[in-house]
Amino acid sequence: MAAGQYRSAYEQSLQDPEGFWLEAARAVHWTKPPGSALDDGDAPLFRWFPDGELNTCFNALDRHVEAGRGEQAALEYDSAMLGVRKTYTYSRLLDEVARFAGVLRSQGVGKGDRVVIYMPMIPEAVIAMLATARLGAVHSVVFGGFAPAELAARIEDATPAVVVAASGGIEPSRRVEYLPAVAEALGLSDHEVTSVIVKSRDGFAAAAADYGGQWLDWDEQMAGAEPAAPVPVAATDPLYILYTSGTTGSPKGVVRDNGGYAVALTWSMKNIYDVGPGEVMWTASDVGWVVGHSYIVYAPLLAGATTVLYEGKPVGTPDAGAFWRVIQDHRVKALFTAPTALRAIRKTDPEAAELAKYDISSLRTLFSAGERLDVDTYEWAGRILGVPVVDNWWQTETGWPICANPRGLEPLPPKAGSPTFPVPGYDLQILDGLGEPVPAGTEGNIVLKLPLPPGTLQTLWNNDARYISSYLSAFDGYYATGDSGYRDEDGYIFVMGRTDDIINVAGHRLSTGAIEQVLAQHPAVAECAVIGLADALKGQRAAGFVVLKAGAQVQENELVKELVALVRRRIGPVADFKQATVVEALPKTRSGKILRKTMRQIADGEEYVVPSTIEDASVVDELVPVLRQAGQRG
Numbered sequence: 036m037a038a039g040q041y042r043s044a045y046e047q048s049l050q051d052p053e054g055f056w057l058e059a060a061r062a063v064h065w066t067k068p069p070g071s072a073l074d075d076g077d078a079p080l081f082r083w084f085p086d087g088e089l090n091t092c093f094n095a096l097d098r099h100v101e102a103g104r105g106e107q108a109a110l111e112y113d114s115a116m117l118g119v120r121k122t123y124t125y126s127r128l129l130d131e132v133a134r135f136a137g138v139l140r141s142q143g144v145g146k147g148d149r150v151v152i153y154m155p156m157i158p159e160a161v162i163a164m165l166a167t168a169r170l171g172a173v174h175s176v177v178f179g180g181f182a183p184a185e186l187a188a189r190i191e192d193a194t195p196a197v198v199v200a201a202s203g204g205i206e207p208s209r210r211v212e213y214l215p216a217v218a219e220a221l222g223l224s225d226h227e228v229t230s231v232i233v234k235s236r237d238g239f240a241a242a243a244a245d246y247g248g249q250w251l252d253w254d255e256q257m258a259g260a261e262p263a264a265p266v267p268v269a270a271t272d273p274l275y276i277l278y279t280s281g282t283t284g285s286p287k288g289v290v291r292d293n294g295g296y297a298v299a300l301t302w303s304m305k306n307i308y309d310v311g312p313g314e315v316m317w318t319a320s321d322v323g324w325v326v327g328h329s330y331i332v333y334a335p336l337l338a339g340a341t342t343v344l345y346e347g348k349p350v351g352t353p354d355a356g357a358f359w360r361v362i363q364d365h366r367v368k369a370l371f372t373a374p375t376a377l378r379a380i381r382k383t384d385p386e387a388a389e390l391a392k393y394d395i396s397s398l399r400t401l402f403s404a405g406e407r408l409d410v411d412t413y414e415w416a417g418r419i420l421g422v423p424v425v426d427n428w429w430q431t432e433t434g435w436p437i438c439a440n441p442r443g444l445e446p447l448p449p450k451a452g453s454p455t456f457p458v459p460g461y462d463l464q465i466l467d468g469l470g471e472p473v474p475a476g477t478e479g480n481i482v483l484k485l486p487l488p489p490g491t492l493q494t495l496w497n498n499d500a501r502y503i504s505s506y507l508s509a510f511d512g513y514y515a516t517g518d519s520g521y522r523d524e525d526g527y528i529f530v531m532g533r534t535d536d537i538i539n540v541a542g543h544r545l546s547t548g549a550i551e552q553v554l555a556q557h558p559a560v561a562e563c564a565v566i567g568l569a570d571a572l573k574g575q576r577a578a579g580f581v582v583l584k585a586g587a588q589v590q591e592n593e594l595v596k597e598l599v600a601l602v603r604r605r606i607g608p609v610a611d612f613k614q615a616t617v618v619e620a621l622p623k624t625r626s627g628k629i630l631r632k633t634m635r636q637i638a639d640g641e642e643y644v645v646p647s648t649i650e651d652a653s654v655v656d657e658l659v660p661v662l663r664q665a666g667q668r669g
């Protein structure tokens with residue numbers, strides 16, 4: 036185990052969490068400082084800083100302007116899609132956020148009301164998030180790659196007063212019109228919103244005016260807007276809801292608080308990411324994901340740093356040098372991206388010849404998360420960039436890293452394939468299925484002893500029961516991460532994969548159960564299984580195996596096209612579902628459970644053991660060649 040700063044911070048955080056986090060809370064501006072750290076009166080639900088009051092937007096913006104840093108860049112918008120760049124100083128961002136908060140207020144949005152944001156990577160998305168936070172309201176950002184039905188499910192659950200949208204997003208191959216999707220989602224949902232506010236972008240067919248009086252134009256509203264002051268809220272009040280895939284078709288609304296999140300993110304910027312005031316962090320994700328919420332928007336701004344908002348891809352916009360160009364142009368100190376983006380660059384430019392065109396001397400560290408950082412990619416990135424490559428493991432639910440190499444606190448010797456050690460605040464243990472600790476080197480369920488540190492989820496929106504049954508019931512006194520892994524003899528953690536039906540496609544979290552629900556809606560499909568197959572570029576890809584209804588008259592290639600279109604239509608292009616195969620039967624246990632894990636192991640060419648509970652072993656024998664072929668199609 037490592038000695039020194041890390042070890043003593045980690046031990047203190049577990050032995051005296053109250054002392055540790057009250058000390059960290061001093062870095063945040065409170066309208067009423069917290070007198071105590073943890074409220075455990077409602078265990079297993081916990082609240083941090085129960086008597087503290089603050090405004091998260093004030094901490095992200097006003098505070099830095101008041102400290103005299105108004106002219107420093109807060110946000111650098113860099114659109115590789117449009118070839119446009121725009122700098123927002125802290126003063127300018129504050130002005131726009133305060134005025135948009137005024138617009139939301141004029142639509143009746145107040146403390147605790149929800150605002151759904153469906154926008155691409157444009158500054159207005161960040162402005163809408165911060166403006167919502169300024170009013171003490173609660174945002175829920177929905178990623179643009181989701182289809183109307185997914186947007187509708189989130190509107191239905193979050194019951195927002197207002198939806199904020201843009202007229203569209205730009206993908207390399209096409210322009211994605213957002214407004215028809217918003218209109219369809221509102222039609223699918225029973226919930227009525229007060230208004231839809233639309234940021235109009237050039238080159239899109241639809242505009243707010245096409246949809247009637249409830250639909251308002253962003254620019255027109257901003258022209259006459261009165262700035263709104265920050266509204267202090269309880270530290271325990273929600274800042275946002277972020278929906279993420281569960282194992283069923285209905286997404287889980289992860290609830291994040293204000294106070295704990297501000298404290299944890301501020302701590303993480305200094306101690307993990309080593310980025311401070313005036314320094315530049317670029318997180319190449321999307322504001323629709325947790326990585327975007329935490330490390331594009333809130334954390335860099337809470338720290339008084341500059342954040343880069345990049346609208347583009349790692350390759351093809353225009354080439355595999357795009358990331359290096361952004362590092363050079365914005366003097367990026369810390370780049371945070373997903374392994375799939377690095378693999379995409381490597382595939383196009385294996386020797387990183389593009390790098391020679393740029394000066395990336397500002398770069399100190401490459402952070403990677405979203406999926407397991409494979410050893411090949413880790414070594415390649417370290418070799419071409421010549422800086423430490425730091426894997427960090429976490430999830431939408433936790434909001435900030437569970438395991439990382441704390442570069443600011445104490446850089447620890449890295450180990451390929453490992454996100455290093457548990458971060459202070461997380462009491463990480465590895466348990467077998469019966470809840471007993473496993474020895475070093477043995478894989479088991481990665482769990483976190485309750486209470487979780489500040490910044491992690493409080494509960495699921497309007498659904499404490501689902502929070503408890505999904506996360507807190509499997510191992511008494513622990514939060515189950517849903518990941519399996521092991522701790523090696525030196526204490527390094529290795530995260531190996533999910534224990535449930537969640538898969539990770541290009542760093543995007545998807546539920547195979549949700550895709551199965553869509554396939555099952557096809558009239559020719561009797562039953563189906565969706566599994567995540569290993570994919571050299573995207574980590575995993577979803578593949579469907581369907582059994583036809585007796586007498587169904589369909590051509591397999593036509594059916595596959597229809598199934599692909601159905602998933603795209605119901606879940607969205609983000610599912611990236613392209614592969615389906617008709618099979619005679621699916622392997623099942625005698626109790627009817629489909630053996631998805633065995634199917635995946637066969638397809639990926641791994642060793643497999645057919646469980647003794649199998650109903651009919653000959654089904655597996657017949658499937659082996661089909662699965663092997665499916666596995667090789669990547």
Ligand code: COA
Pocket residue numbers: 155178179180181204206207208211319320321324326348349350372373375376379404405540541542543608609610611
């Ligand atoms: N709005 C609408 N559609 C979107 C979208 C958005 N915001 N984001 C992606 N899509 C679409 C894409 O256009 C694509 O559609 P297509 O099937 O018509 O081509 C589909 O969803 C799949 O997209 P993607 O998974 O991004 O695949 P890709 O082949 O276009 O790009 C990568 C591959 C690796 C370059 C890309 O996935 C990438 O940059 N990944 C990094 C992901 C990331 O940062 N994740 C955050 C986790 S921290």
Ligand code: AMP
Pocket residue numbers: 279325403404405406407408426427428429430431432454516517518530531532533539542543544
């Ligand atoms: P999301 O909630 O979308 O961030 O996805 C979280 C899940 O992605 C985790 O539970 C892991 O399965 C996986 N994941 C994210 N980061 C890593 C990482 N650094 N190493 C391994 N798996 C990761």
